[in-house]
Amino acid sequence: MSQQEPAGGLSRRGLLGLVGAGVVGAGVASAVTYAAATAGTAASSGAAATYPFHGEHQSGIVTPAQDRLHFAAFDVSDLTKAELEELLRDWSYAASRMMAGLGAGEFGAVGGAYDAPPDDTGEALDLPPAGLTITFGFGPSLFDDRFGLGAKRPAALIDLPHFPGDALVESLTGGDLCVQACSDDPQVAVHAIRNLSRIAFGRASLRWSQLGFGRTSSTTRAQVTPRNLFGFKDGTANLRAEDTALVDQHVWSGGRDWMTGGSYLVARKIRMTIETWDRTSLREQETVFGRTKGDGAPLSGGSEFTAPDFTATGRGGTPLIADTSHVRLAHPSMNDGATLLRRGYNFVDGNDELGRLNAGLFFIAFQADPRTQFVPVQLALARNDAMNEYVRHVGSGIFAVPPGAARNSFVGAGLFD
Amino acid sequence: MSQQEPAGGLSRRGLLGLVGAGVVGAGVASAVTYAAATAGTAASSGAAATYPFHGEHQSGIVTPAQDRLHFAAFDVSDLTKAELEELLRDWSYAASRMMAGLGAGEFGAVGGAYDAPPDDTGEALDLPPAGLTITFGFGPSLFDDRFGLGAKRPAALIDLPHFPGDALVESLTGGDLCVQACSDDPQVAVHAIRNLSRIAFGRASLRWSQLGFGRTSSTTRAQVTPRNLFGFKDGTANLRAEDTALVDQHVWSGGRDWMTGGSYLVARKIRMTIETWDRTSLREQETVFGRTKGDGAPLSGGSEFTAPDFTATGRGGTPLIADTSHVRLAHPSMNDGATLLRRGYNFVDGNDELGRLNAGLFFIAFQADPRTQFVPVQLALARNDAMNEYVRHVGSGIFAVPPGAARNSFVGAGLFD
Numbered sequence: 001m002s003q004q005e006p007a008g009g010l011s012r013r014g015l016l017g018l019v020g021a022g023v024v025g026a027g028v029a030s031a032v033t034y035a036a037a038t039a040g041t042a043a044s045s046g047a048a049a050t051y052p053f054h055g056e057h058q059s060g061i062v063t064p065a066q067d068r069l070h071f072a073a074f075d076v077s078d079l080t081k082a083e084l085e086e087l088l089r090d091w092s093y094a095a096s097r098m099m100a101g102l103g104a105g106e107f108g109a110v111g112g113a114y115d116a117p118p119d120d121t122g123e124a125l126d127l128p129p130a131g132l133t134i135t136f137g138f139g140p141s142l143f144d145d146r147f148g149l150g151a152k153r154p155a156a157l158i159d160l161p162h163f164p165g166d167a168l169v170e171s172l173t174g175g176d177l178c179v180q181a182c183s184d185d186p187q188v189a190v191h192a193i194r195n196l197s198r199i200a201f202g203r204a205s206l207r208w209s210q211l212g213f214g215r216t217s218s219t220t221r222a223q224v225t226p227r228n229l230f231g232f233k234d235g236t237a238n239l240r241a242e243d244t245a246l247v248d249q250h251v252w253s254g255g256r257d258w259m260t261g262g263s264y265l266v267a268r269k270i271r272m273t274i275e276t277w278d279r280t281s282l283r284e285q286e287t288v289f290g291r292t293k294g295d296g297a298p299l300s301g302g303s304e305f306t307a308p309d310f311t312a313t314g315r316g317g318t319p320l321i322a323d324t325s326h327v328r329l330a331h332p333s334m335n336d337g338a339t340l341l342r343r344g345y346n347f348v349d350g351n352d353e354l355g356r357l358n359a360g361l362f363f364i365a366f367q368a369d370p371r372t373q374f375v376p377v378q379l380a381l382a383r384n385d386a387m388n389e390y391v392r393h394v395g396s397g398i399f400a401v402p403p404g405a406a407r408n409s410f411v412g413a414g415l416f417d
Numbered sequence: 418m419s420q421q422e423p424a425g426g427l428s429r430r431g432l433l434g435l436v437g438a439g440v441v442g443a444g445v446a447s448a449v450t451y452a453a454a455t456a457g458t459a460a461s462s463g464a465a466a467t468y469p470f471h472g473e474h475q476s477g478i479v480t481p482a483q484d485r486l487h488f489a490a491f492d493v494s495d496l497t498k499a500e501l502e503e504l505l506r507d508w509s510y511a512a513s514r515m516m517a518g519l520g521a522g523e524f525g526a527v528g529g530a531y532d533a534p535p536d537d538t539g540e541a542l543d544l545p546p547a548g549l550t551i552t553f554g555f556g557p558s559l560f561d562d563r564f565g566l567g568a569k570r571p572a573a574l575i576d577l578p579h580f581p582g583d584a585l586v587e588s589l590t591g592g593d594l595c596v597q598a599c600s601d602d603p604q605v606a607v608h609a610i611r612n613l614s615r616i617a618f619g620r621a622s623l624r625w626s627q628l629g630f631g632r633t634s635s636t637t638r639a640q641v642t643p644r645n646l647f648g649f650k651d652g653t654a655n656l657r658a659e660d661t662a663l664v665d666q667h668v669w670s671g672g673r674d675w676m677t678g679g680s681y682l683v684a685r686k687i688r689m690t691i692e693t694w695d696r697t698s699l700r701e702q703e704t705v706f707g708r709t710k711g712d713g714a715p716l717s718g719g720s721e722f723t724a725p726d727f728t729a730t731g732r733g734g735t736p737l738i739a740d741t742s743h744v745r746l747a748h749p750s751m752n753d754g755a756t757l758l759r760r761g762y763n764f765v766d767g768n769d770e771l772g773r774l775n776a777g778l779f780f781i782a783f784q785a786d787p788r789t790q791f792v793p794v795q796l797a798l799a800r801n802d803a804m805n806e807y808v809r810h811v812g813s814g815i816f817a818v819p820p821g822a823a824r825n826s827f828v829g830a831g832l833f834d
Binding site: 075113114115116120171211230231232275285286349350351353 | 531534539542618771773
């Protein structure tokens with residue numbers, strides 16, 4: 001197919017982005033891809049798990065939370081609306097291939113085109129997809145006057161307010177576009193972000209990004225509750241994919257517009273003061289959470305999945321679950337029923353000059369409307385949560401996550417109707 | 418045992434380090450540990466794999482390379498020689514526990530001691546050890562005049578020379594001590610470094626550290642050759658644990674002193690200019706490596722494990738494997754037989770302000786003597802390797818890795834004889 005643009009493939013501009021000076025067509029000599037190499041073998045193992053790119057919703061939201069994350073926010077360069085659409089088409093095409101376990105794109109004849117860069121960077125060439133999902137979102141800034149999309153900005157895609165205690169670092173906030181790549185293999189997630197970044201060369205560039213290594217939430221009942229870097233079970237009361245009525249109500253965007261079937265993603269990079277935490281007593285740690293550290297049971301009694309009893313009191317009428325505990329302040333019953341589908345990850349980015357681990361939680365939550373979900377819950381936490389002494393919010397982003405792409409279409413097509 | 422120092426346990430100073438103001442004894446309420454929780458169940462799966470802490474050699478060298486790394490270099494505070502010994506005893510004790518799938522240390526009565534910090538930070542509480550190895554090393558600076566250890570400094574523990582092209586960042590170099598924690602689960606590796614750092618509080622502090630997510634070498638024949646972030650197979654010609662005669666010759670320190678059965682670790686943080694690489698032709702990429710990208714076969718022909726033929730020429734007498742190719746310059750036959758046991762990992766540390774991935778290879782190699790192994794090989798590469806156009810060495814360390822601890826002893830005991 002050499003000089004021809006493949007049907008549904010990358011745009012010409014996408015190809016130019018790939019190959020720099022305009023030489024079109026390149027393929028890794030042997031054109032080995034995992035999918036090709038294993039064609040005909042059973043793909044039933046967890047590592048070979050694949051999720052659909054096309055569909056009513058994007059994958060990577062209620063999908064069973066994979067173990068590893070590479071999240072990236074991008075800024076769009078000086079493009080026209082048509083060029084932005086082209087970028088989104090190219091990304092969708094490459095994402096659909098990578099989620100299927102293929103390389104980012106193949107154009108050159110097998111064995112030929114040595115004088116052009118390879119279509120795929122290669123580091124995931126013999127790796128199974130390991131449940132890769134690639135989920136795209138649009139930040140508020142995409143709806144400014146550059147692309148004439150202002151009228152399409154959803155009311156729910158607010159600019160997040162300043163929360164008490166916020167210590168945001170400008171270079172870890174915002175972004176016109178975001179990509180959440182999750183996989184059980186970090187090399188597969190990194191490969192996805194790297195190739196999308198490569199395909200966007202000259203059209204969009206990385207603004208900030210984050211690797212996460214331990215999921216801190218379960219999104220299905222089959223998954224055990226993991227632990228955050230405070231050492232506590234995290235996400236015991238998370239929304240689960242099986243609760244379809246709750247998911248319909250709290251995760252998927254209502255209304256009848258281009259966001260129907262979409263959701264809203266809020267990301268917060270939350271640094272933990274690990275060393276201070278590690279020198280506090282077990283009593284203090286459990287009081288802060290409102291749960292036991294070992295089992296994750298509420299301090300009002302029972303086991304992990306027992307509902308917390310916020311009215312239970314101990315000696316002298318003191319609440320067993322403190323008024324400033326995280327579990328109380330975050331609980332739906334304290335927030336007019338507001339709840340979130342959390343999909344966070346632990347991170348460690350080396351250490352600072354004082355020898356403290358630069359570590360914490362990369363919080364990601366999906367919801368139908370941040371105005372009635374993330375914002376009021378985070379306001380309550382920011383004001384009163386005893387945990388605030390041990391955390392600092394340094395990064396932040398909000399993104400409208402469109403519905404899944406129809407077959408032969410792309411994510412965000414509704415923006416260009 | 419509350420106020421008593423447990424036999425073989427943490428020193429009193431270690432306990433003080435743990436609990437701040439001197440309150441001794443604490444335990445997570447339920448004292449759940451993975452080992453306890455799964456006692457009596459088979460530990461045959463990969464995730465439950467454990468390696469011995471005690472023995473002739475430290476684990477983590479010829480051990481089958483695990484998938485994830487947390488490497489840390491520490492600076493020792495103003496301690497006496499006896500206090501340094503105490504720190505090493507404490508670290509060995511905690512490491513031996515964690516490698517067995519236990520918490521870092523237990524002292525308090527189960528269910529009691531709520532007013533002291535937990536013995537273990539908890540984030541690996543229900544995780545299997547996943548092949549955790551913790552490997553300790555001593556940097557040249559440990560042998561300065563602070564601890565009176567100058568006479569014990571091995572001749573092979575040189576200060577690394579400056580190599581052409583080095584772009585070292587001071588804060589990513591050196592260290593009195595190093596700890597290499599490897600596991601197939603990153604949370605387990607992070608947990609190990611974090612708890613060792615916590616135990617060292619006031620005695621040693623993190624100088625620099627690195628997470629790695631994709632091993633770039635196989636150390637046994639049972640492992641497939643993984644790929645680095647250039648997308649090429651890496652470590653095809655690595656030393657393998659099965660080649661015991663070669664390992665004895667090239668990995669384990671000779672001589673009859675406290676380092677007998679030890680090795681020397683060289684770490685290099687090598688940043689790759691990913692975006693430039695991704696825009697070079699497949700021809701250039703394969704010429705740089707001297708191997709094909711798809712199969713990893715030498716450009717002189719054959720398949721991955723075919724020996725490269727450096728004399729083979731093509732049209733016009735041009736060598737099929739270029740004179741400046743990485744495979745030629747690094748090959749033992751070009752370096753008086755010098756070879757290394759590599760144990761490197763890929764890394765991605767977010768992106769820089771220009772939107773470029775801060776990514777590359779965290780190179781780790783073990784050897785009997787860096788003077789005849791790493792140094793001459795790296796000199797040859799630094800002078801002529803075509804790959805230099807795409808890499809930048811930003812971090813560096815060299816460490817004497819003592820032999821394994823005898824039962825009831827600790828790593829580095831030979832320093833204090």
